[in-house]
Amino acid sequence: MKPKIHESCIACNTCEAICPEVFHVDDNGERLIAIVQDVDHAKYKEDIDDAISACPVGAISWDKE
Numbered sequence: 073m074k075p076k077i078h079e080s081c082i083a084c085n086t087c088e089a090i091c092p093e094v095f096h097v098d099d100n101g102e103r104l105i106a107i108v109q110d111v112d113h114a115k116y117k118e119d120i121d122d123a124i125s126a127c128p129v130g131a132i133s134w135d136k137e
């Protein structure tokens with residue numbers, strides 16, 4: 073599983089502040105949006121869950137694929 077960022081992201085930086093190893097707000101070519109880094113996501117599960125809870129617009133979820 074890996075975290076997924078939805079279009080509703082408002083680039084507030086909260087997820088990056090909680091878990092900078094996984095989340096990085098950057099320009100995706102169209103706009104600023106949180107981008108998921110290619111790391112061992114299982115290792116950061118607790119921090120990712122915290123970021124999911126803290127995201128003000130509910131824009132992060134676990135992608136089960």
Ligand code: SF4
Nearest residue numbers: 081082084085087127
């Ligand atoms: S906390 Fe949510 S809205 Fe803020 S940058 Fe992360 S995904 Fe986007």
